[in-house]
Amino acid sequence: MVKIRLDKWLWAARFYKTRSLAAQEIGKGRVLVNGQAAKPAREVAADDLVSVRKNDPPTEVRVLAISNVRGPASVAHLLYEETPESLAAREHAMETRRLAPEPALDIAAGRPTKRDRRLIGQIKGR
Known part of the structure; x- marks a missing residue:
């Protein structure tokens, strides 16, 4: 059975731009293999x-193939398959973000003007 280092596979599968960036993310505990933290x-x-x-x-993916070289994205996508649970969770999160209200709409009038600040100061007794 052919095996490869995790950081090299993540780089070849185009999850991270460089191997060192992949290694840093693995070190921070952001990558799990079979549910366990990895090095x-x-x-x-x-x-x-x-x-x-x-x-x-x-994102949860199942490793389908191993590659030592980083190829184009179309080839890199053949190295893994995203699990149905992961796809469903991503679609649900996307739908939630789409339906969430725009945060900027909470600010109706924007920042107070100089006149507004003076009125606020008078009301507060300054």
Whole structure:
């Protein structure tokens, strides 16, 4: 069975731009392999479940193939398959963000003007 370092696989599968960035994220505990924290030198093989907490919610993928080289995105996508639970969670989060109110709408009139600040000061007794 062919195995490869976790940081190298994440780099080849285009989850991270560099191997060192992948190693840093693994060190911070943002990448799990089969539900357990991993180190950058941990070897992954086909059928391993890798959870990458890059966005909210985390992306869970099943390793399908191993590659030592970083290729185009179309080839990198063939190295893994996202789990149905992960896809459903991502779609739910996207729908929640779409339906959430725009935070900027809470500020109806924007910042107070100089006149407004004077009135506020008079009301507060300054």
